[in-house]
Amino acid sequence: MYYQSRSLIIKSMDYRESDKLVTLFSEKEGKLKAIARGIKKPGSSLRACVQPFCHSLLFFHQGRELDLITQGRLLDFYGNSREDIKRTLHCMYIMELLDKSLMDRAAMPRLYGLTLSILQYINNNGLNHLVLRYFELQLLIQLGYRPVLDKCVNCGRQGGFKNFCLEAGGMLCPDCSAGEQNGIVLYGEVLGLLKLMAHGNLNTLQRVQASGAALEKLELFLERYLEYHLERRFNLKNTIRVLKKSLS
Numbered sequence: 021m022y023y024q025s026r027s028l029i030i031k032s033m034d035y036r037e038s039d040k041l042v043t044l045f046s047e048k049e050g051k052l053k054a055i056a057r058g059i060k061k062p063g064s065s066l067r068a069c070v071q072p073f074c075h076s077l078l079f080f081h082q083g084r085e086l087d088l089i090t091q092g093r094l095l096d097f098y099g100n101s102r103e104d105i106k107r108t109l110h111c112m113y114i115m116e117l118l119d120k121s122l123m124d125r126a127a128m129p130r131l132y133g134l135t136l137s138i139l140q141y142i143n144n145n146g147l148n149h150l151v152l153r154y155f156e157l158q159l160l161i162q163l164g165y166r167p168v169l170d171k172c173v174n175c176g177r178q179g180g181f182k183n184f185c186l187e188a189g190g191m192l193c194p195d196c197s198a199g200e201q202n203g204i205v206l207y208g209e210v211l212g213l214l215k216l217m218a219h220g221n222l223n224t225l226q227r228v229q230a231s232g233a234a235l236e237k238l239e240l241f242l243e244r245y246l247e248y249h250l251e252r253r254f255n256l257k258n259t260i261r262v263l264k265k266s267l268s
């Protein structure tokens with residue numbers, strides 16, 4: 021059986037003599053691995069379509085174990101990002117995050133659209149750390165971990181609380197947080213940015229001027245929140261930290 025889908029290339033590695041094993045995030049099928057056959061032969065038209073963080077329309081043939089990529093058309097290469105090492109590394113980081121956090125064969129069209137717009141944004145405007153944090157938070161939300169920020173996640177009491185509990189996935193009021201050791205203190209600008217990113221879109225976000233200190237705290241918070249869930253879900257220790265080492 022044949023099918024086609026727009027896809028973002030997460031990574032590709034050598035496989036047998038002239039093939040590549042490609043990990044990709046497809047719009048219709050979600051994350052999957054497929055084989056691009058004969059790609060290392062001169063003149064292979066597929067070669068350009070399966071480079072990391074390319075956006076391509078791919079045609080697949082369903083195989084017994086792994087599907088084959090039979091044809092492809094490059095839709096976007098993100099050329100500006102590719103010419104700039106920092107942007108390239110951050111785009112690779114986004115791909116790695118998808119690789120580490122998505123289940124196989126579970127379509128996530130909203131996340132797919134969001135990833136496209138972030139790659140486009142970085143290509144057209146350069147790096148913006150708030151936009152990267154926005155991607156991390158939206159990824160968590162799409163995976164089902166929307167943080168509860170305006171009430172106590174445990175008892176539902178309304179109020180401006182400051183103690184975020186990773187395990188509960190939200191703020192705890194003073195009663196519910198008694199004895200809680202691992203809370204993260206969130207308030208002021210950082211909390212405001214989180215709320216904005218949880219509900220806002222890329223257009224509103226790119227006009228926001230955040231302080232360096234708030235961005236740093238935001239980054240640390242999202243790092244811990246992501247790690248907490250990825251570790252529990254996939255048994256990956258310190259994934260984010262390792263991934264981020266390659267960015268500096």
Ligand SMILES: [Zn+2]
Nearest residue numbers: 172175193196
């Ligand atoms: Zn409570």
